[in-house]
Amino acid sequence: xxxxxxxxxxxxxxxxxxxxxxxxxxxxxxxxxxxxxxxxxxxxxxxxxxxxxxxxxxxxxxxxxxxxxxxxxxxxxxxxxxxxxxxxxxxxxxxxxxxxxxxxxxxxxxxxxxxxxxxxxxxxxxxxxxxxxxxxxxxxxxxxxxxxxxxxxxxxxxxxxxxxxxxxxxxxxxxxxxxxxxxxxxxxxxxxxxxxxxxxxxxxxxxxxxxxxxxxxxxxxxxxxxxxxxxxxxxxxxxx
Amino acid sequence: xxxxxxxxxxxxxxxxxxxxxxxxxxxxxxxxxxxxxxxxxxxxxxxxxxxxxxxxxxxxxxxxxxxxxxxxxxxxxxxxxxxxxxxxxxxxxxxxxxxxxxxxxxxxxxxxxxxxxxxxxxxxxxxxxxxxxxxxxxxxxxxxxxxxxxxxxxxxxxxxxxxxxxxxxxxxxxxxxxxxxxxxxxxxxxxxxxxxxxxxxxxxxxxxxxxxxxxxxxxxxxxxxxxxxxxxxxxxxxxxxxxxxxxxxxxxxxxxxxxxxxxxxx
Numbered sequence: 250x251x252x253x254x255x256x257x258x259x260x261x262x263x264x265x266x267x268x269x270x271x272x273x274x275x276x277x278x279x280x281x282x283x284x285x286x287x288x289x290x291x292x293x294x295x296x297x298x299x300x301x302x303x304x305x306x307x308x309x310x311x312x313x314x315x316x317x318x319x320x321x322x323x324x325x326x327x328x329x330x331x332x333x334x335x336x337x338x339x340x341x342x343x344x345x346x347x348x349x350x351x352x353x354x355x356x357x358x359x360x361x362x363x364x365x366x367x368x369x370x371x372x373x374x375x376x377x378x379x380x381x382x383x384x385x386x387x388x389x390x391x392x393x394x395x396x397x398x399x400x401x402x403x404x405x406x407x408x409x410x411x412x413x414x415x416x417x418x419x420x421x422x423x424x425x426x427x428x429x430x431x432x433x434x435x436x437x438x439x440x441x442x443x444x445x446x447x448x449x450x451x452x453x454x455x456x457x458x459x460x461x462x463x464x465x466x467x468x469x470x471x472x473x474x475x476x477x478x479x480x481x482x483x484x485x486x487x488x489x
Numbered sequence: 490x491x492x493x494x495x496x497x498x499x500x501x502x503x504x505x506x507x508x509x510x511x512x513x514x515x516x517x518x519x520x521x522x523x524x525x526x527x528x529x530x531x532x533x534x535x536x537x538x539x540x541x542x543x544x545x546x547x548x549x550x551x552x553x554x555x556x557x558x559x560x561x562x563x564x565x566x567x568x569x570x571x572x573x574x575x576x577x578x579x580x581x582x583x584x585x586x587x588x589x590x591x592x593x594x595x596x597x598x599x600x601x602x603x604x605x606x607x608x609x610x611x612x613x614x615x616x617x618x619x620x621x622x623x624x625x626x627x628x629x630x631x632x633x634x635x636x637x638x639x640x641x642x643x644x645x646x647x648x649x650x651x652x653x654x655x656x657x658x659x660x661x662x663x664x665x666x667x668x669x670x671x672x673x674x675x676x677x678x679x680x681x682x683x684x685x686x687x688x689x690x691x692x693x694x695x696x697x698x699x700x701x702x703x704x705x706x707x708x709x710x711x712x713x714x715x716x717x718x719x720x721x722x723x724x725x726x727x728x729x730x731x732x733x734x735x736x737x738x739x740x741x742x743x744x745x746x747x748x749x750x751x752x753x754x755x
Contacts, residue, residue, distance in 0.1 A: 381601035385660075388552055389615040389667060390591030392583065399618060403605050481605050481647035 255446055256455060263442040263452070270438030271459045277356050277424045277434060282417055284360025289367025296372055307368070314365035319358075319423045326358040327351065327430045355427030355434075363420045370412035374405040407478040414471030418464055425460075435459055504563065505530050505702040506671050511550055511560035513543075520546045521557065522726040528671060531700040535713035535734075538723035539749065544706045547723070548673050551704070552593045553586050564589050565670045591619055594664030594672040598680050600656040602648035608635065608659045609644040615667045627666070634662040638692050654685030658692055665696075672696065674705040690716075710753050714738050722746045 258264040288310075295307035314322065330349040338347040378401065386400045428437035439456030443449045506528040513521040520543045528534055536544045549555040551562060553569070558577045562569045569589055570581035580586045602611050612631040616622045635641045638658040640651070648656050657677055664672060674693065678686045690712055697703060697716050707713060713720050714734045721731045722742070730743040740747060 379601070379604070381597060381599050382603050384554060385595070385597065385601035385603070385663075388554060388590055388593075388595040388597075389663075390587040390589075390619045391615075392587050395618055399614065400603060407605060481607075482649055 252451065255442075255448060255451070263438075263446070266433075266438050266442065267435070267455060267459060270433055270435040270456075271463060273352075273433055273438075274421065274424050274435040274460075275463060277352065277359065277427055277432070278417070278421045280356040281359035281363050281420050281424065282413075284357060285363030285367045285416070285420070288361065288364030289371055292364060292368035293371035293375065296368065297375060311365045311368055314362050319362055320426050320429070322362055323355065323358040323426050323429065326361070327354040330354055330357075351427070351430035351432040355424065355430055355432050359420050359423050359427065362423060363416055366416045366419065367413065370409050370416060371405055373412065374408035375401065377408045378404045410471060410475045410478050414468065414475070417467060417471065421464060421467070422460070504528060505532070505565055506551070506704070507561075507563040508551060509561040511547065511557040511562070513546055513550055513555060513557050520726050521550065524560075524723075524726075524728055526721065526728070528702055528704060530702055532719060533697045533701075533703045533717040534705065534719045534721055535717040536704060536706045536721045536723060537708075537710075537713060537746075537749065538729075542723040543726040544723045545675050548595075548675050548704060548706050552590050552595050552673060553580060554595075556580065564592055587619075591615070591667055592670045594667060594669035596657070596660055596664055596672065596674045596677045598676040600648070600653070600660045600680070602656055602660055602663070604648050607645050607647055608640065608651070611648070611659060612663045612666045615663065620667065631662070631666055634665050635659070637695075638662045639688070652685060653681045654688045657681065657685075657689045661689075661692055661696075671702045671704065674703065674707065676706050676708065678707070678709060708753075710738075710750060722749065 254261055256262060256264050256267075292307045292310050295303040296311075298304070327349060331347065331354075334347045334349055335345070338345070382400060382404075383396065386396045391399065424434060425436035428434050428440065431437070433441075435456055439452050442455075443452035446452065504527045506526070508524060508526045511521050511524045512519070522543075524543075524547055526534070536547065538544045546555060550557040556571075556578055560578075567589070570585060571578040572581045573579070602608075603614065606614065609628070609631055612634060613624070613627040616627040616630070617624050632641060632644065635644050638661055640655050640658055640662075643651055643655060643659070648659070651659065661677075677693070678689050681689065686709070690709060693703070693705070693712070694716050703717075705712070705717065717734055719731065720734050720737045722729045722737070722745070724745050729745050730737070732742065736742070737746065738750065
C-alpha cells in the first residue's frame with residue numbers, strides 16, 4: 250500500500266504538491282490564454298485591416314511564433330527578459346543576476362505563442378461573418394465601435410469557440426515547458442517527486458493522468474459553450 | 490413620351506429624396522452615368538432594368554453603402570456633404586453618414602438579419618442602440634411591427650429557423666423600427682421561392698397604401714404596374730425612360746422598355 254502513501258496527502262505523500270502543481274499549470278495557462286487573446290486580437294486586426302505595414306507585421310508575428318519551437322520562445326523570454334532586468338538593475342547600481350519571475354515569464358512566453366494561433370482563429374471567425382450582416386448594420390446607421398461591439402464581437406466569439414478550445418489544449422501542454430524555468434507546475438512537481446522517490450513510472454503516470462483530467466474537463470466546458478453559442482444556428486449545426 | 494435625361498432641379502428641399510446627376514465607376518466600368526431622381530412624400534417608385542443596368546448600385550449610393558464619385562443627394566431636405574479626394578467624392582462627416590442611414594430603411598435581397606439575435610432582438614437593435622430610445626418602448630413597438638408583418642409568433646426564434654419569406658418580413662420590420670423617411674428595397678423578392686414572394690409583396694403593398702415613400706428595385710412587373718405610382722427604367726447606367734405605370738405599360742415608353750417587358754411576358 251506504499252502507492253497510496255506516496256500519492257496520498259499524508260506526511261510522506263506527494264498528493265498535495267501534485268494538486269498544487271496542477272493548479273499552477275491551470276493558472277499559467279489561463280493567464281497565457283488571456284495574454285494570447287489580447288495579442289491575437291491585435292494581430293488578427295492588423296492582418297485584416299489591410300494597411301500594408303500592419304499586415305506585414307501581423308504576418309511576421311504569426312509566421313515567427315508558429316514556426317519556432319515553443320521551448321526556444323520560453324528560453325528567449327525567460328533568459329532574455331532576465332538579462333534585460335539585470336541590465337536595468339546594474340544601471341541602478343545593483344550588481345548580479347535579477348531573474349524575471351518564472352510565472353510571469355512562463356505565462357508571457359506561452360501567451361505569445363498562443364496569440365499567434367489565436368490570431369488565426371479570430372481572423373477565420375471574422376471572415377465567417379456574412380458580409381451582408383455587416384452591411385445591414387451600416388445601413389441602419391451603426392458607427393464603427395457599435396458595429397464591432399454588437400455585431401462583430403459576438404459572432405467572432407461564436408465562430409471562434411471550437412478553435413479557441415483547440416488553442417487552450419495546446420497552451421495547457423505548452424505550459425509544461427515552463428517547468429524549465431523552475432516553476433512548480435504539474436510537470437516540474439511530477440519530475441521532482443519522481444526523482445526524489447525514484448518512482449519514475451508511478452509519478453509520470455500520475456502527472457499524465459492529472460493532465461488528462463485537466464484537458465478532458467476543459468474540453469467538456471468548451472463543448473458546452475459551443476452548444477450554447479450555436480443556439481441560433483440551424484438545428485443540424487447546433488446538435489452536431 | 491417621357492424619355493428624359495434632364496429633371497427640373499427646382500425644389501430639392503421639399504422632397505423626401507433628391508438625387509442629382511450621380512455617377513459611379515468601378516475601375517474603368519462606368520456603372521452609373523448621371524442619374525437624377527426626385528421622390529415626393531408617399532411616392533412609390535419602381536426601378537426596373539436588366540441586370541447590370543446599375544439599379545442596385547444606384548440604391549446603394551443613396552444610403553452611402555457605395556459612395557458615388559460625383560453628384561448630389563438630399564434626404565428630407567438635408568444635403569449630404571461630400572469633399573473631393575483625388576477627384577472623387579468622400580463623405581465629409583461620418584456622423585452625418587450614420588444619421589442619414591438611420592433615416593433610410595434598407596431591405597436587402599438576402600435579408601441580412603443578424604444571425605446571432607432573435608427576431609425581436611433584430612428589430613429593437615437599431616432603435617435601442619442607434620437611436621438610444623428606451624428599451625421597453627422599443628419592444629412594444631417592435632411587437633406591433635411584427636404583428637403587422639404577420640410573424641409575431643416568431644419573435645423569439647432565430648433567423649435561421651425562419652423561411653425566406655418570414656426572414657424578409659422580419660427584415661422589413663427591422664427597417665421600419667427606425668421610423669425611416671424613405672424605404673429602399675433592393676430586389677426584396679429575388680432570393681425567395683416563388684410561393685413565398687406573395688407574402689412579402691403584400692407587406693410592401695400595405696406599406697405603400699399607408700403612404701410610405703419607397704424606392705423599389707424589382708423584377709416584379711405586377712408590383713411595378715399595380716402598386717407604384719412611378720416606374721423608372723434603367724439601362725446602361727442611365728435612366729432610359731420614366732413615367733406613370735399606366736403610360737409605361739400601355740406602350741408609351743421607349744423601345745428598349747417595350748422590349749424589356751416583352752421578355753417578361755415571354
